[in-house]
Amino acid sequence: MGGNTRRDVPLAGKGCLVPIQPEVRDDPDRLAVFEARLAAGDRVEPGEWMPARYRAECLRLIRMHANSELMGALPEREWIPRAPTLSRKLALVAKVQDEIGHAQLLYRVAEDLGMPRSQMIDELLSGTSKFHNVFHYPAETWADVAVIQVFVDGAAMQTQGSLRSSSYAPYARVLKRICYEEDFHIRLGLDNFKALAEGTPRQRAMLQDALDRWWQPIMHFFGPRDEASPHLETMMRWRIRVKTNDELRQQFLRQFVPIIHEYGLQVPDAGLRWDAAGKQYVYSEPDWDEFRRVIRGDGPKSRTRLELRNRYHAQHAWVRDAVARWGMAT
Amino acid sequence: MNLAAITPDARHTFAVFRQASKTDAHVHVGDVHAPDAEMALVLAKEQFARRDPCVNLWVARYADIAATSYEDADMLEPSTDKSYRFGGSYREQQRVYRRR
Numbered sequence: 201m202g203g204n205t206r207r208d209v210p211l212a213g214k215g216c217l218v219p220i221q222p223e224v225r226d227d228p229d230r231l232a233v234f235e236a237r238l239a240a241g242d243r244v245e246p247g248e249w250m251p252a253r254y255r256a257e258c259l260r261l262i263r264m265h266a267n268s269e270l271m272g273a274l275p276e277r278e279w280i281p282r283a284p285t286l287s288r289k290l291a292l293v294a295k296v297q298d299e300i301g302h303a304q305l306l307y308r309v310a311e312d313l314g315m316p317r318s319q320m321i322d323e324l325l326s327g328t329s330k331f332h333n334v335f336h337y338p339a340e341t342w343a344d345v346a347v348i349q350v351f352v353d354g355a356a357m358q359t360q361g362s363l364r365s366s367s368y369a370p371y372a373r374v375l376k377r378i379c380y381e382e383d384f385h386i387r388l389g390l391d392n393f394k395a396l397a398e399g400t401p402r403q404r405a406m407l408q409d410a411l412d413r414w415w416q417p418i419m420h421f422f423g424p425r426d427e428a429s430p431h432l433e434t435m436m437r438w439r440i441r442v443k444t445n446d447e448l449r450q451q452f453l454r455q456f457v458p459i460i461h462e463y464g465l466q467v468p469d470a471g472l473r474w475d476a477a478g479k480q481y482v483y484s485e486p487d488w489d490e491f492r493r494v495i496r497g498d499g500p501k502s503r504t505r506l507e508l509r510n511r512y513h514a515q516h517a518w519v520r521d522a523v524a525r526w527g528m529a530t
Numbered sequence: 531m532n533l534a535a536i537t538p539d540a541r542h543t544f545a546v547f548r549q550a551s552k553t554d555a556h557v558h559v560g561d562v563h564a565p566d567a568e569m570a571l572v573l574a575k576e577q578f579a580r581r582d583p584c585v586n587l588w589v590a591r592y593a594d595i596a597a598t599s600y601e602d603a604d605m606l607e608p609s610t611d612k613s614y615r616f617g618g619s620y621r622e623q624q625r626v627y628r629r630r
Binding site for chain 1: 531535536537538542543559560561562563564565566569577580581599600601
């Protein structure tokens, strides 16, 4: 799925119908009509007129999301052969397959914005395009799988849930299916989490250790503080995004900190507390230099995961080739 | 308009329609890229029929789909009051009858 995109295969995207030129100055009359439409709650479809910058921001967001689904399957995929029971293995396979399926849905939406799928895949493989920070970290133990399924997917669910209200309609539509499947992932994760949290002292220690390592990347996941986010203002004004980084981070904390405390585990942030007056969580500032390093491709597992993705891509070349030959034979 | 105007490689992009049961209509659930319809059905089964109920799949090339334009959506809007077409508009009469 989503793999038959190499340039040497006749199936490859036939290039852009619409060139992407974010710096182009838009016709002010059309721009005014567009903004009035969005302000009235209307949504945008591919093929309709849209500002060059709107197109570029949607593409940037959706392509990053697609890349992250494809790369996000890898940390958990490493655990398929080592899953502790057959039922855990079956569920994990299903989840990993869902993530790859999400990438397929998202690259399809992205290509209509004007970038061929082959180019998006090539730039991911060569490391010139980005994917989410959390997928640059190792999954060291089975407890990491539980933490990823509950908290990384839980964090992604905040963002993706809010984006179902995005003004770019094809994105909002695929997110309905994506969120429906993510809900399964989180419930599955909570089952894994509960089994370890109520398990032996060694299992509990393993879970706490995974939480300790994952907490900061998860806080990073929502992106920098709003005032330090360069694209946020435009994205919010055009309702490409509907909630800010800080709103989503708070929403996540309200939902997930209680789950950690319920099992008597610790949030590895001594500065974390509920501010009843401000009705929000106060937390220690995560190390934003690390965040910037990691998304540049300088994380602990960035290189290994990209190499893995390249290796799988090469391994599966025969499948793409067979599909293409099928096309020539019929 | 034809959807080939807005879909890259519309001859090899197939819209997938899933029918959940024989009493349901087929619903567009997503797309696949394939060299022909037979391969499109193989890929559609994996991507769109692996979890939820499905008794039948359709695939159709984007190049073969004709559509109205969103820019002409006005023509689909009611130009006059259409309330007379809805059962809910007749509640008052039903209430009066019941009282007797």
